[in-house]
Amino acid sequence: MRKFIDKIENFIFVIPALAFFITFSIYPLFKTLQMSFYQWDGITKNMIFVGFKNYIDAFKDPVWLKSIKNGFILSFLALIFMNSIAFLLAILVNSGIKGAKFYRVIFYIPPILSGIVVGYIWKWIYDPNFGILNGLLDILNLSHFKRAWLSDVNTALISVSIASMWQGVGGSFILFLAGLQSIPEDLFEASRVDGATFWQQFFYITIPLMSRTLMIVSILTILGAMQLLTIVIPLTNGGPGFETEVPALRIYKEAFSSYKFGYATALSVLLGIMLFIISLVQIKLRKVD
Amino acid sequence: MRRLLGKILGIVLVLTIVLVLSVSYGKETVKITIWHYLNDRDKLLKTLAAQYYLKTGVRVEFQLYSGDQMGAKIRAAAQARTLPDAWTGVGLKGDLSRLAQAGNILNLTPYIKDWVSRFPENIVAQVTFTKDDGFNVEPGTYGIPLDVNNMQFLYNKDLFKKAGLDPNKPPKTWNEFIEYGKKLKAAGILPFATGFGTWAGLTMIQPYEFAYLGEEKLNAARMGKITFKDAGYVKVLNLLVEMRDAGMFAPGTATMDLPTAEQMFANGQIAMIFDGSWAIGVFKMMNPNFKNYFVFFPPKDERASYQALIPGGIGAYFVVNKDSKYIKETIEFIKWLTDVPQQAKYAKESFNLPANKNTIDPRTLGPQIAEFVKGMDRVYSYLAPYKNPRTEEILIKGMQLIILGQKTPEDVVKEMDEANK
């Protein structure tokens, strides 16, 4: 009986969150699931039940598959480059270097900037005729490297990736910073007394104790890359051709421009399942370590 | 246990009080509500509404929402049946048809039949459904036009002069067009750009779609009744190849959006652009000193057998909520709004061509607008929807790749026919 009351007490902590979830998430989630089995344009009343057709079509849809591939490429690039830079910045700033307080503030400015500003700036940087990047190449006498960065099928995706990574570093940065704070200072002191070098401290103290934070940042990074939308539209809108199509953009277009709402919801469910599996794997992997 | 419960209830109570205190009771209800997305005309519309109030005592509230917001708002309000009395329509017949089928917008024909003749027929046709037009909608007119526009080529007179071309003689034939392009390029001037990254690229080839295929075959192909290949569509896309080979496209054109091209044109960085009549106002704002430019109709291609028709037609238009409580009053207001005096004021202050054909006095609006006005009767009135909306995306992307030299017109047409089956 004691145990039962105890469990109910514990449950109460979750009740507010559950209340919100049940009220505002269950219905849209349910509708999304339901709609994925229908063919519906999103406005008129005719909804035709098509069973798993939307799901099967998704696997045959070359544009969707390309967008998923692009999503993985973006995730991969972000996990490696964006997070390394963020991690490095967090460690440096945390080590009490001169100007650390100053840097902490400046590094979070890109995520704060509105999509309009970021889109405009990067379009300007990549502009083939009057952009900063090509201008720089001219000055450095590397003119043969000049490209129409956002229009060229070979460079479009990377260009979009760099712009989005630039904006994303700040978010990973403060998560890493927060993670570093939970490593007790005396662990470093004790190891210093034992004669450990900076690199030994890094590999034997910092990294293991940051494993949780690394996992959080990885999951959120992949999430961010797969759900990237606001920066792609002003830069390339998925082009040239379908080179920079990303999953969230596809879903948005199918739902609102092509009037294939049912199909779009099926794509969302597929994306959600994929991300769920990836996240689960990451969570379990960390526990195994 | 009690203390725990007490603490949690306490927090919840505090939260509730904070939230309840911030609930407002809303303002006094307004008689007619109209949602619109005409950002630059918001003040103008509100001034006109105030004028109307003084005249009739009827309150009209214009609410401004922008772009994505408007689309989202209409969708949500349509599902929840909380649409306003009227709003400025988004898109054309394709988008309208769904709202009509869902019973969200009113068939206006019985209400406006006495005065609809003030608008040009081919304009009204763009928001009118007929029995055999391929949409499944009860025949009738569902929109009331506010302004009109069309799209043609514009050119920079000074840059023409610089390349040794006569600034008062823009190209009249396709061959001349290509020749002019080559001459400009030789003089170190970027000949042409427009927004191929978005819908604007489609509009540039539309006159030639009509010229090569003719209205009937073009629409049949779009509806999937015949293939684009059989309709001869490859020839249309070949024009892009000809322009590309002459070096006419400024770098980056393939993914450029229209505002960027407009910026380049207003700054004298490109010699020619394909744009709409509204661009006059845009250029004026971008570069008030930019005046030496003019308009020319899409150059005639001798190899095409039909007449070229240009994109354009209705600009902003109103649709009325079928479930509105004030249908008669709303339509009365819109009738007043599209009367000559109001349209004159509207056109003068917003650089948009008025829909009411009795208002058009080009001399007050400048030479370029006057030239655009001449093109209004060459505007096409009917373009069927694609059987599969993906086909249009394939066409847009295909044109981009043709410009980049990475796909041939035959390939693109093949893909279009695949998708449009």
Place this chain on the structure above:
Amino acid sequence: MTKKIKFSRILIHLFLISYAITCLFPLLWMISTSLKSTSEVYTNKSLIPQSLNFENYIKAWTEGNFSIYFTNSVIYTISIVLGIVVVSTLAAYAFARLNFPFKNIIYYAFLMMMLIPIPGAFVPLYVLLVKLGIQNTRIGYILPMINSGLSVSIFILKEFFEQIPKELEESAVIDGCGKFQVYYRIMFPLALPAISTIVIFNALSAWNEYILAAVNFTDPNKMPVQQGLFIFQGQYFTRYELLMAATTITTLPIIMIYLSMQKYIVRSLTGAIKG
């Protein structure tokens, strides 16, 4: 020996400064554009405006109706962030430390919410608000917004709560603390870095939100600050100088929130077992 250290120091500083410059550049561009005149925006591409048009800020504030929108955004952001912090810390604590029926299912359900991008979620949400009779009200906006921030916050906080050494809790329990006091006196303060982070994330997304606001509100007096920015984006033309002035005005509060919150991202555990 000292030369080697000095060299790596210089390299580090060079790296930090160059990265900082790339972060500051857009801000400088924003401010520079906001001081230009309309035509100058399109003709003068350099960072230095030809004339300092400070009146752009006054024009932006009045034309953008900012006095109303700003107040609204402040109300919304504070309520939303407060709501998220309270609800998610309670739930995350429970997931991290307490046991109750269906614990795992519920947690994964929350995770699912974070991972499925629902296109047009605002449509069924709006229909729901209408059914509840709270459309076009402030509560009707604040509540769903709180909900949208819960998943990620709970996810992050649970992990950080789990990291806090159990010994601290155990000694508190021995001292006679109930569950709620453990939450209140120990978990919450020790997880301040993580909590500050989610305050920053959620404040940013609440402040920048505009779709749900546009869909939910038909009374222009309840609109948030993002609505003010749209006035300057015309159908065919954008007045960048006013838009940038308006954007700078709207970016300032977020920078201030960040400045005040980031100083909490500091070490809270100096000695684990010693205490």
